[in-house]
Amino acid sequence: MRRWLRANALSVTMFGAFLLFLVLQSVFGWQTRNEELTQYGLPPEAYLAYLGTGHFAEAVFENWESEFLQMGGYVLLTAYLVQRGSSESKPEQGSDRPDDHADHAKPDSPWPVHARGLALKVYRNSLSLALLLLFAGSFVGHLLGGTAEYNEQQALASGAAPVNAWQFLGTSDFWFQSMQNWQSEFLAVGVLVVLSIFLRQHGSPESKPVTAPHAMTGD
Structure with missing residues (x-):
């Protein structure tokens, strides 16, 4: 178990933090909702009942939506666009990596690589597809x-x-909720792209080596 935790420490920590903050969000959201109900002279709601409300679902999915849009869009854009000096970018003159082509398949390469055809076409873009499906x-x-x-x-x-x-899709309320999250996500990624040029x-792995010159692009 200790070896497994060490090998998967990053994902365990990320998902552990996610669950912790999701629970805390639900508790504080429940308290906020009951305060609103009290203002309208209505009885407070049980915690488990709150988890099935639009108040909770809207708050959760509104944020997930922006995160998956940002990550899916970023993965896709970095396949085509570059930023000189950024560790988040592939080299300016870089072409596809040799290992991105099925001709360089290894015995332990994932099965779609060996299957070729449609399976390989989908697999070549499966990361951005999965993230954008999660966004949808x-x-x-x-x-x-x-x-x-x-x-x-x-x-x-x-x-x-x-x-x-x-009808709700056509309201300014829905799009205000979306845009206030979308803009912040792309701002955060843009800041990371630029700061990684100069800072270490x-x-x-998100940073260039400490001794690398600012003009070096990629990691």
């Missing part, structure tokens, strides 16, 4: 959760008739 799923989750939350807020505030998901982090 999160987008739908945000839309459905947001619709439920929007309808409840409208009913509490003015007794307005509910809208369906397609010893031991991190």
Whole structure:
């Protein structure tokens, strides 16, 4: 077990932090929602019931949506675009790596490499495809959760008739929620791309070696 944890420490830490902060988000969101219900003279909601509300779903999927869009877009863009001096970029004059081609397959290469054809075509782009599919799923989750939350807020505030998901998609409220997250995600990645030109982090694969010149592109 100790050896397994050491070999998988990064992913275990990331997913552990994710679960911790998700639980904390749910607890504080539940408290916030009950404060709102109290203001309207309504009884507080049980914690488990809160987990099935639009309030919680909207908050969770709204953030997942932006994260997966950023990561999927970034993986795809780095395949075609370069940034001189950044450790996040492939070399300016770099072509495809030899090992990106099936002709350089090894005995222990993943099975789609040996299968060739459609399986290989999909596998060659499977990382960006998976991330963008996760974005699409999160987008739908945000839309459905947001619709439920929007309808409840409208009913509490003015007794307005509910809208369906397609109608909520056309509201400025939905797109305001999305854009406030999308812009911050691309800002963060852009800052990392540029800062990695001039700054270093010893031991991190996200950084160039400490002694590398600023003009060196890639890691």
